[in-house]
Amino acid sequence: MDVTEDTLHGAAERAKFREMKEGTAEDWAIIGADYMQFAAGLPDRVLAHLRLLDGDFGGFPICRLEHSLQTATRAHRDGRDEAYVVMALLHDIGDTLGTFNHPEVAASIIKPFVSEEVHWICQNHGHFQGYYYFHYLGMDQNSREQFRDNPSFDACAEFCEKYDQAAFDPAYRSESLEFFEPMVRRVMARPINSLYAKVAEAKAA
Ligand SMILES: [Fe+2]
Numbered sequence: 001m002d003v004t005e006d007t008l009h010g011a012a013e014r015a016k017f018r019e020m021k022e023g024t025a026e027d028w029a030i031i032g033a034d035y036m037q038f039a040a041g042l043p044d045r046v047l048a049h050l051r052l053l054d055g056d057f058g059g060f061p062i063c064r065l066e067h068s069l070q071t072a073t074r075a076h077r078d079g080r081d082e083a084y085v086v087m088a089l090l091h092d093i094g095d096t097l098g099t100f101n102h103p104e105v106a107a108s109i110i111k112p113f114v115s116e117e118v119h120w121i122c123q124n125h126g127h128f129q130g131y132y133y134f135h136y137l138g139m140d141q142n143s144r145e146q147f148r149d150n151p152s153f154d155a156c157a158e159f160c161e162k163y164d165q166a167a168f169d170p171a172y173r174s175e176s177l178e179f180f181e182p183m184v185r186r187v188m189a190r191p192i193n194s195l196y197a198k199v200a201e202a203k204a205a
C-alpha cells in the first residue's frame with residue numbers, strides 16, 4: 001500500500017453527511033476505504049505507544065519497556081506462539097492511560113487478534129501478579145482465588161509465574177523491540193474476533 005500525504009492525513013475525499021442518518025453508500029465507500037488504511041497503521045501506533053514505557057521505572061529495578069521486552073523474551077524462548085508472545089509484550093501497555101486498570105487496556109487492544117484464553121490471561125493478569133506482592137501493600141494476596149474455577153486459571157498463573165513476575169532482572173539480556181516488531185505486525189494483520197472483522201476481511205479480499 002502506498003503511503004502518500006493523503007493516506008497519512010485521511011483520504012482526500014470526504015463523506016458529505018452532516019448527521020449519520022443522512023449517509024449514503026458513496027459516503028460509506030469513502031469511509032470504508034479510509035478505515036482500511038487507518039487499520040493498517042495499528043501496529044505502528046501500538047509500537048509507538050509501547051515506546052512511551054521506555055525509561056519509566058516507577059521504582060522498579062528496570063523500566064516498564066524493558067520489563068515488557070523481558071516478559072516477551074522469556075515467553076518466546078520458552079517456545080510460546082506469536083500471539084502469546086505479542087500478548088506478553090503488550091500486557092502492560094495500558095500503564096500510561098489505564099493507571100488504575102492497566103490489564104484491561106492491553107486486553108482490549110489484543111482481543112481481536114488472539115484466542116479467548118490469551119485474552120483472558122492478559123485481562124486478568126493483575127489479580128494473578130498480585131499473588132507476588134499484594135500482601136506488601138495491604139491488599140489480598142489471594143485475589144486470584146476468585147477465578148479458581150475458570151478454565152484459564154492455571155494458564156494465567158503460569159504466565160505470571162514463568163514470565164511476568166520473573167521479568168525484573170537487570171542482568172537479563174532481552175531481545176529488542178525491533179526483534180518483536182514483525183510478530184506484532186503478523187498477529188495484528190487480520191482480526192479474528194471483532195465487530196468489524198467482516199468489513200476488514202471483505203476489504204482485504
Ligand atoms: Fe501488569
Ligand SMILES: [Fe+2]
Pocket residue numbers: 067071091092164
Ligand atoms: Fe508486567
